[in-house]
Ligand SMILES: NC(=O)C1=CN([C@@H]2O[C@H](COP(=O)(O)OP(=O)(O)OC[C@H]3O[C@@H](n4cnc5c(N)ncnc54)[C@H](OP(=O)(O)O)[C@@H]3O)[C@@H](O)[C@H]2O)C=CC1
């Protein structure tokens with residue numbers, strides 16, 4: 336049994352805290368909202384994010400970040416990408432011993448192109464950092480809390496820590512694999528949200544399985560193309576954090592990215608969509624990052640680019656799909672690494 340802190344009491348932080356508490360770890364969940372921390376500790380519920388779930392009685396929450404950091408040196412970071420820097424900068428002030436940071440967020444920062452682990456390294460001083468592990472894969476919180484079989488990957492440049500995280504989380508319904516390809520796992524997790532949004536757009540436009548299969552396949556091609564340039568092992572994209580999460584996000588009604596895209600395809604405006612979903616839709620910001628990265632590395636990413644135009648330049652979704660289909664003809668395989676659009 337270990338002491339573990341989970342930062343972020345949204346759907347994913349809460350679902351992971353449940354797995355850890357069920358594994359008999361002494362898990363303290365931090366919410367930045369005091370009323371939610373009280374609800375979790377006293378009522379054993381988190382109605383806003385997991386309305387049907389009863390939390391284990393050994394799972395406590397606090398809204399005191401200092402208390403949460405003093406609780407343990409194993410910290411699961413489960414806040415949206417947008418909040419990573421702010422939370423890390425604050426916890427850096429509270430850390431007195433090097434911590435193992437396990438991050439579970441899926442995004443890339445626009446403008447800086449930083450992956451989550453890079454942002455963490457910029458905000459937490461080296462003397463306060465033991466290692467960073469990314470935990471990622473096809474894992475909708477809604478299904479994890481129902482104990483449906485789920486598989487994810489823990490990646491760290493030092494495999495020993497990935498294996499430690501495997502041990503912390505492994506449970507009958509929650510199977511964790513290990514990897515040393517942090518870049519590949521982070522890029523796969525972030526960019527699948529872009530393609531997941533696009534899959535929702537296609538569904539909203541009324542398109543069916545042919546379009547969905549095309550999008551998943553060609554989406555994986557552009558993720559792999561960019562990942563290769565950014566230093567990932569291309570084989571990682573055939574794994575759980577790559578094609579695995581791409582399938583889960585592009586085919587599931589649980590996915591907030593898919594649902595957001597679906598509303599966009601039906602004609603709703605982005606602001607209305609985000610209001611309606613009421614939870615983080617990581618793919619929106621990451622689409623901006625993907626578009627910028629595509630230009631920066633001169634890597635063709637036609638789907639991400641088309642979605643960028645829809646999200647940020649008001650392009651009509653149907654017109655965007657038509658333009659994708661009407662591009663000049665290509666060879667299917669040759670363009671993967673050679674950079675032909
Ligand atoms: N949900 C899922 O199934 C999965 C999610 N993920 C990833 O996990 C990350 C977290 O997502 P998820 O839990 O789903 O998101 P949710 O939208 O469900 O919850 C986000 C939580 O973070 C809180 N929050 C937002 N900004 C900050 C901040 N600056 N400081 C502290 N807390 C903050 C929110 O508080 P408030 O209620 O006040 O807004 C809320 O409690 C994302 O990167 C997502 O891609 C990964 C795998 C599965």
Ligand SMILES: O=C(CO)COP(=O)(O)O
Pocket residue numbers: 441472473474475476528531580583584589590591592593615616617
């Ligand atoms: O990452 C997820 C499942 O693996 C959750 O996806 P959404 O953020 O689209 O809900």
